[in-house]
Amino acid sequence: MSIMIPEEDPVQVAWAGRSGPAGRMRAVVAGLHLGAAELRQEGPARGVWVRLTPLGARALLGVPASEPAGRAAELADVVPELADLPERLAARPHGARREVLEDALLAGLARHGERAARSPVGAALAALRRAGRVEEAARLLGCSRRHLGAVVRSELGVTPKEYQRLVRFEAARGRLVAAARAGEAGLAAVAAASGFADQAHLSREWRAMAGCTPTEWLRAEGPAVLGGRPAVLGRRPAVLGR
Structure with a gap:
């Protein structure tokens, strides 16, 4: 939010x-x-x-x-x-x-x-961040998947699975920026560290949620998030700016 x-x-x-x-x-x-x-x-x-x-x-x-x-x-x-x-x-x-x-x-x-x-949602969100699947998070909390879903939807307006997608996206965004600042290449490494199946999975999710690929996002947002420093992704440097 x-x-x-x-x-x-x-x-x-x-x-x-x-x-x-x-x-x-x-x-x-x-x-x-x-x-x-x-x-x-x-x-x-x-x-x-x-x-x-x-x-x-x-x-x-x-x-x-x-x-x-x-x-x-x-x-x-x-x-x-x-x-x-x-x-x-x-x-x-x-x-x-x-x-x-x-x-x-x-x-x-x-x-x-x-x-x-006093809100019970804190424990629910922590379990969803730790668990790979919603069912696993429910087991950690000792509740049903239905109960977990009701708590999360009431407080966040998204389902537990959607919340996990958002957590992965935010983790990837942070790692992507950190890698670009360090001049490092490797979307595959960002994908693996953020919980995606592979680089293609990361790219599909990024396009669905951001409307562009990770590289396109850096080209548009790079000057703001990197302070004008060049970003290196894959084999070719991403040219920042429009």
Whole structure:
């Protein structure tokens, strides 16, 4: 789950495979999703971007990650207490905006943290991260697969198997960036370390979830995630930039 608050122009969010115009939003909350989304801005791409774990969303925002699952919504609609956060950030100089954001999230933690700590989903997600299969995670928890599915869907808005797909994707993304920063080649190694059957499996999942191949993703996102350093993947270097 993530929050994006641009400094100036609203964000346009378009979803791959979905009809209709791109939505324009002042402050965006995006839930867990397995499809590709494209974010566009007219002006400079500056602002605040926060990534929250499912447990963090419950503790800091007071809402389950299932609330905006599969979509992007206005922050004010999902968390009314933070409706004025974009204006509060804009009113402060750049050096003070981190403090404004932290104060807002800590206030949410004071309101919701104790209730979030009692949620049973933490153990369920930990078991799904450790286990290779959903059935194995259910055995670790001593519950049925149906019960595990109900808990995860209620809190995250995705099934246990979909959550495991997201975990593998995030693990691969982190390793992909680390390998590119180090100038190392080897999508096969990234795939194996992240729990994919092979490089082809990684590429299929990446295309399904990001709308492009891993190499294409680095070409588009490389300047932001690598700080302008060249990325090396496979036998040929990936040329960063558009």
